[in-house]
Amino acid sequence: DTGVSQDPRHKITKRGQNVTFRCDPISEHNRLYWYRQTLGQGPEFLTYFQNEAQLEKSRLLSDRFSAERPKGSFSTLEIQRTEQGDSAMYLCASSLEPEMNTEAFFGQGTRLTVV
Amino acid sequence: AQKVTQAQTEISVVEKEDVTLDCVYETRDTTYYLFWYKQPPSGELVFLIRRNSFDEQNEISGRYSWNFQKSTSSFNFTITASQVVDSAVYFCALSEARDDKIIFGKGTRLHILP
Numbered sequence: 001d002t003g004v005s006q007d008p009r010h011k012i013t014k015r016g017q018n019v020t021f022r023c024d025p026i027s028e029h030n031r032l033y034w035y036r037q038t039l040g041q042g043p044e045f046l047t048y049f050q051n052e053a054q055l056e057k058s059r060l061l062s063d064r065f066s067a068e069r070p071k072g073s074f075s076t077l078e079i080q081r082t083e084q085g086d087s088a089m090y091l092c093a094s095s096l097e098p099e100m101n102t103e104a105f106f107g108q109g110t111r112l113t114v115v
Numbered sequence: 116a117q118k119v120t121q122a123q124t125e126i127s128v129v130e131k132e133d134v135t136l137d138c139v140y141e142t143r144d145t146t147y148y149l150f151w152y153k154q155p156p157s158g159e160l161v162f163l164i165r166r167n168s169f170d171e172q173n174e175i176s177g178r179y180s181w182n183f184q185k186s187t188s189s190f191n192f193t194i195t196a197s198q199v200v201d202s203a204v205y206f207c208a209l210s211e212a213r214d215d216k217i218i219f220g221k222g223t224r225l226h227i228l229p
Contacts, residue, residue: 033216042119042206042219043160056215089158104217106152106160 004107006092012113013082020078021110025094032075033104034067035091036060043091049075082114117142119209119220127226128197136192136223138207144168146212149183149190154204154222166190194225202227 005024013019025032030051035043046065047057051072061067064082069075079086089111093104118141128134140149151163164174166183174181178198182191194201204222 031215040221042208042221045216045218048216091160093160103162103165105162108157108159111158 004092004094004105006090006107006110008110009108010111010113012115015084015114016081018078018080019082019112020076021090021092021112022074022076023092023094023107024074025092026096026105027073029094029096029105030072031095031104032069033093033095034075034077035093035106037089037091037109038087046077079112082112084114087112087114117144117147117209117211117214117218119207119218121205121207121220121223123223124221125224125226127228129228130199131196133193133195134197134225134227136194136205136207136225138190138192138220140188140190140207140209142209142211144211144213148210148212150206150208150210150217151181151190151192152206152208152219154206156203160206163192197227199227199229201225 007022011019033048034046036046037043045058046061047067049069052069064080067077089109091106091109093106095104120139147168149166153161153163171183178195180193204224206219206222208217208219210217
């Protein structure tokens with residue numbers, strides 16, 4: 001297993017367009033997390049899944065954001081009607097234990113630029 | 116509410132010097148976990164260490180060491196004999212046992228100058 005994989009690595013889009021990112025966690029990991037990181041800041045929690053169930057969403061996740069993990073494996077994060085403020089690095093992480101606070105493995109992220 | 120403060124935004128040291136990165140945390144839980152992650156220019160967050168709130172024993176791993184002090188709510192990270200490859204952004208993070216997410220500090224950008 002090569003770790004958590006995210007696709008694409010970079011995305012440039014025009015304001016108002018929709019974008020979708022994909023995350024493939026480590027294969028046996030049942031927990032999957034999405035974070036957002038803006039320049040000069042630490043990662044901020046967005047949402048997480050236990051298998052296919054979305055268990056928590058941050059208030060940072062506006063109605064334009066939606067995340068899915070349909071089969072409890074890979075996950076997608078979609079942003080509708082993108083705004084310049086959505087420009088950030090979107091990080092995915094996965095963990096095996098029931099609780100994330102054991103150890104989470106992060107992917108390399110998808111860097112979104114909204115122009 | 117849980118909070119992590121890394122007061123040092125950016126640090127520059129000359130190679131082979133020792134450097135300490137500070138981390139102060141806030142939590143109301145008695146059971147919690149503290150982490151350090153490294154983020155090199157490639158962007159991936161690399162896990163370095165996890166400590167639980169009941170284990171205040173300091174830890175050493177090669178050139179890395181961590182000093183956990185509950186009395187001052189601090190979890191500081193020291194790199195001994197720094198190397199250029201240590202240049203990265205380092206994040207301290209906290210997770211409460213009753214919660215399932217990690218809260219990160221804003222990070223400290225470390226420059227190791229040759």
